[in-house]
Amino acid sequence: MHMSLGDLKELLVSNSHGINEEYTRIFHGRGNTYEGYRFLTVDSVDKVLFAVLFEPCDEEDAIVSILRDFFCAEGKWEALVVQQRYLPSSPSSVIEGEFPNETYAIENGLKYRINFLNAQNIGFFPDMKLGREFVRDHAQGKKVLNLFSYTCSFSVAAISGGAVSVVNVDMNKNVLSVGRENHRLNALDTKKVEFMPYNILKSWSRIRKEGPYDLIIIDPPSFQKGSFAATSDYEKIIRRLHEFAAEECIVLSALNAPELNSGFIKTLFCDNAPEFRYVERLKNLDSFPEKEEERSLKNLVFKKEP
Incomplete structure (x- = not known):
């Protein structure tokens, strides 16, 4: 499927319906089903909207802007975190909101400790x-x-x-x-x-x-x-x-x-x-x-x- 930035925005909205505290992948570009967006994933993780950029791209600023607008419009999360996986040490930044004191990956009622800000992998797949x-x-x-x-x-x-x-x-x-x-x-x-x-x-x-x-x-x-x-x-x-x-x-x-x-x-x-x-x-x-x-x-x- 060939995608535009507008398509990405629409997918984020449609895929976020019914989201609760459970860990949910909202956008999965890694599987090559969305042409041109293999470098991007977006997850809902408890109180955090978490996006990972696996490669540098010319549209990065525009994508972050779309994520910021989506975060603010939905009002479901306390923080928007973007990780630039392609950079040394894979830095993560809080783009909007305030990072919660405690955030967990929640799956089938079980909790798992995660770390967004100091590691390449957050501790949960x-x-x-x-x-x-x-x-x-x-x-x-x-x-x-x-x-x-x-x-x-x-x-x-x-x-x-x-x-x-x-x-x-x-x-x-x-x-x-x-x-x-x-x-x-x-x-x-x-x-x-x-x-x-x-x-x-x-x-x-x-x-x-x-x-x-x-x-x-x-x-x-x-x-x-x-x-x-x-x-x-x-x-x-x-x-x-x-x-x-x-x-x-x-x-x-x-x-x-x-x-x-x-x-x-x-x-x-x-x-x-x-x-x-x-x-x-x-x-x-x-x-x-x-x-x-x-x-x-x-x-x-x-x-x-x-």
């Missing part, structure tokens, strides 16, 4: 909503392993869904600290939750010790310099699954690299963990339209055959 719902719906009575846990949103979903225990593994201690806070925010019992600040690829014996696990989540970054590259390292995880998977283990295997399709993951399981049967690919949210589906988030479910 909204496109994973249906993945978190899957984990919550399948966690009852299960021991859960959450690899590349980041701020532990899967863990929050699992514990709220009745998981017996969750082990979160991420080499970044800071995001695990946010993860602890996310459990406390939702009055969830952290006695059932473990936070391991380890490099997953070097910590198999420690991870195995807490198993076997009934539900395993693998949600790595596509590429993290010096620690993980999906093209070469994902296979190392799949190859090890048999060491810590319970008899009827379910695996949610996520991949957000646009250049790798779902066949990449299916082949890894077929070649390295043939005891796991492919079950389904979870749907993605309609609010994250993608011109080429295989370039979008891929959440694949596998189940171990007893």
